[in-house]
Amino acid sequence: MNATTTDAVPAIELRGVTQRFRTPSGGVHTALHDLDMTVAPGEFCAVVGPTGCGKSTTLSLISGLKAASAGRTLLHGEPVTSLDRRVGFMFQTDAAFPWRTVLDNVAAGPRFRGVSRRDAVAGARDWLRRVGLSGFEDRLPHQLSGGMRKRVALAQTLINEPEILLMDEPFSALDVQTRQIVQDELLGLWELTRPAVVFVTHDLEEAIALADKVVVLTVGPGTVKDTFTIDLPRPRRVQEIRFDARFVALYERIWTSLRDEVRLAYARSAGADPGAPTKDATPSPATATTATGFSAPSEPATTPSDDAEVH
Amino acid sequence: MSELATAPAEVPADEPSEAELLRAARSRRRLRGLLVLCVQFVLVALVLGGWQLGASRGVLDSFTYGSPSGVVGQLRTWFEHGTASGSIWHNIAVTMQETVLGFVIGVVAGVVLGVALGRVRALAEVMAPFIKAGNAVPRVVLGSMFIIWFGLGPSGKVALAVVLVFFSVFFNAFQGTREVDGNLIDNARVLGASEWQVTCRVVVPSAMTWIVASLHAAFGFALIGAIVGEVLGAQAGLGQLIQQAQGQFNADGVYAGILVIAVLALAAEFLITRFERRVLRWRPTALSGSTGL
Numbered sequence: 262m263n264a265t266t267t268d269a270v271p272a273i274e275l276r277g278v279t280q281r282f283r284t285p286s287g288g289v290h291t292a293l294h295d296l297d298m299t300v301a302p303g304e305f306c307a308v309v310g311p312t313g314c315g316k317s318t319t320l321s322l323i324s325g326l327k328a329a330s331a332g333r334t335l336l337h338g339e340p341v342t343s344l345d346r347r348v349g350f351m352f353q354t355d356a357a358f359p360w361r362t363v364l365d366n367v368a369a370g371p372r373f374r375g376v377s378r379r380d381a382v383a384g385a386r387d388w389l390r391r392v393g394l395s396g397f398e399d400r401l402p403h404q405l406s407g408g409m410r411k412r413v414a415l416a417q418t419l420i421n422e423p424e425i426l427l428m429d430e431p432f433s434a435l436d437v438q439t440r441q442i443v444q445d446e447l448l449g450l451w452e453l454t455r456p457a458v459v460f461v462t463h464d465l466e467e468a469i470a471l472a473d474k475v476v477v478l479t480v481g482p483g484t485v486k487d488t489f490t491i492d493l494p495r496p497r498r499v500q501e502i503r504f505d506a507r508f509v510a511l512y513e514r515i516w517t518s519l520r521d522e523v524r525l526a527y528a529r530s531a532g533a534d535p536g537a538p539t540k541d542a543t544p545s546p547a548t549a550t551t552a553t554g555f556s557a558p559s560e561p562a563t564t565p566s567d568d569a570e571v572h
Numbered sequence: 573m574s575e576l577a578t579a580p581a582e583v584p585a586d587e588p589s590e591a592e593l594l595r596a597a598r599s600r601r602r603l604r605g606l607l608v609l610c611v612q613f614v615l616v617a618l619v620l621g622g623w624q625l626g627a628s629r630g631v632l633d634s635f636t637y638g639s640p641s642g643v644v645g646q647l648r649t650w651f652e653h654g655t656a657s658g659s660i661w662h663n664i665a666v667t668m669q670e671t672v673l674g675f676v677i678g679v680v681a682g683v684v685l686g687v688a689l690g691r692v693r694a695l696a697e698v699m700a701p702f703i704k705a706g707n708a709v710p711r712v713v714l715g716s717m718f719i720i721w722f723g724l725g726p727s728g729k730v731a732l733a734v735v736l737v738f739f740s741v742f743f744n745a746f747q748g749t750r751e752v753d754g755n756l757i758d759n760a761r762v763l764g765a766s767e768w769q770v771t772c773r774v775v776v777p778s779a780m781t782w783i784v785a786s787l788h789a790a791f792g793f794a795l796i797g798a799i800v801g802e803v804l805g806a807q808a809g810l811g812q813l814i815q816q817a818q819g820q821f822n823a824d825g826v827y828a829g830i831l832v833i834a835v836l837a838l839a840a841e842f843l844i845t846r847f848e849r850r851v852l853r854w855r856p857t858a859l860s861g862s863t864g865l
């Protein structure tokens with residue numbers, strides 16, 4: 262990142278964080294072990310790692326929804342003791358209130374925080390416009406497509422103007438085309454208020470395309486294995502940046518680091534030998550780009566036609 | 573369907589329009605409904621006719637088993653000349669007052685306690701044995717206790733109705749609170765909701781599906797509470813009318829009382845179903861399906 266952000270107090274700082282859980286059988290399971298990580302204000306940090314390595318747990322700790330077993334979690338230099346008002350959290354699964362209309366869902370944050378109904382609704386309309394959902398104010402969440410539900414979640418989170426934005430595999434349930442559109446939208450919205458972002462994903466391409474920094478976690482108990490700076494220029498277009506030679510080079514470097522962890526995690530879950538080839542399971546950028554290598558649409562789709570079934 | 577199948581694919585003009593398809597489906601549904609109604613009518617006519625025939629031929633002893641005409645006569649007497657304990661409307665009003673009051677108090681208490689215990693684990697742990705013990709008592713016997721406490725007035729009946737309603741609503745509210753999607757709660761908290769706001773804005777609306785489902789049974793329990801209370805001892809009410817008829821070996825009177833109660837219960841069920849539809853409008857699939865059972 263640039264000099265101004267590295268000098269400042271980090272927006273997020275995890276120091277020697279360890280998280281243990283009681284297992285149902287009475288044992289202790291260590292999900293995170295001695296994790297160190299910092300995110301500067303305005304920095305977009307992607308976290309990748311194999312399933313079960315503690316990515317979601319890390320976000321819970323930063324948000325204050327959970328307390329760490331050991332270590333320190335600091336936001337802007339202050340220890341996290343409870344939920345912080347400056348934090349926004351977009352969950353992996355749909356968390357919109359199903360009995361509320363889209364408008365009321367987006368207005369929920371300001372309403373909880375004591376803003377008058379009129380102002381909250383006005384703000385919600387504004388944000389719905391920004392995420393391209395004008396005209397859908399009165400729909401219920403289940404009446405929307407998967408991509409639209411993600412936009413509602415985005416508006417619901419961003420309306421609080423968080424300084425720290427946590428996202429847990431937010432687009433993993435979307436089909437590839439819809440995902441790329443929403444990714445571009447996310448980058449556009451992020452530029453507006455520039456929160457510090459921790460974006461958890463298992464999709465390395467997504468991580469590189471979006472982030473300033475990619476953190477690779479080891480197989481559980483998770484700890485930081487490598488950190489890569491993504492020096493691709495901004496503004497970026499997700500569909501196009503994947504053809505960039507620098508992108509491909511970065512992908513190969515980071516994948517080399519991630520591959521061993523993925524193999525290990527796979528071997529553990531399958532009980533197979535760790536040397537088994539798994540490279541085929543994850544697409545290299547070359548195969549991925551040919552698979553979706555159509556001319557990029559010029560506009561984000563805002564119509565209900567981008568039907569993507571979630572679950 | 574058959575038109576669709578036979579129409580050649582190249583000539584879309586021959587396909588029935590959407591409106592025509594809808595109309596055909598609607599008329600088919602109406603026909604079906606009519607048929608069901610006819611069968612139901614025939615069933616009722618058979619049972620009532622057989623009963624009446626048996627009673628008038630002397631096959632069924634009409635003193636013991638009554639007869640449809642006797643029931644109608646009893647109802648006419650009640651509605652035209654009143655009963656020993658005031659007009660029939662007065663008796664209906666007394667029973668309904670006890671029922672509705674017991675229902676409302678029981679539902680409010682059940683929801684408040686169910687949600688509170690569902691939300692606060694420590695409270696649930698403290699209260700669990702008492703709730704279980706309370707639930708284990710056959711509640712109808714409490715009726716006798718309430719008569720001793722409250723006398724023959726309506727309070728004892730209300731109390732019995734409350735107790736019956738409370739448990740049926742409480743367990744649903746508790747379970748519904750426990751089943752609330754933790755993700756929704758986390759989301760609300762991150763968005764800035766206080767614990768109280770989480771309860772009112774997330775937990776209760778979420779648990780509403782469970783709570784409303786218990787209301788059907790709960791109203792039935794309220795009615796049972798009021799009527800059993802009246803049967804045990806009262807100055808007025810439908811239960812007391814039935815009790816009187818029983819004392820006089822008046823089978824027609826018992827049936828007539830049951831009939832009036834059934835009509836009231838059906839009316840209440842109708843209102844509760846309307847309420848359910850309104851409260852759970854947001855659900856992707858309506859709860860009370862077309863079968864209506």
Ligand SMILES: Nc1ncnc2c1ncn2[C@@H]1O[C@H](COP(=O)(O)OP(=O)(O)O)[C@@H](O)[C@H]1O
Nearest residue numbers: 282283290292311312313314315316317318319
């Ligand atoms: N509440 C919990 N109780 C016990 N174990 C948990 C709990 N939450 C997570 N874990 C375990 O911790 C590990 C990390 O979980 P998680 O952070 O969800 O992984 P990821 O998001 O990287 O897939 C997993 O092995 C998971 O089973």
Ligand SMILES: [Mg+2]
Nearest residue numbers: 316317353429
């Ligand atoms: Mg996860």
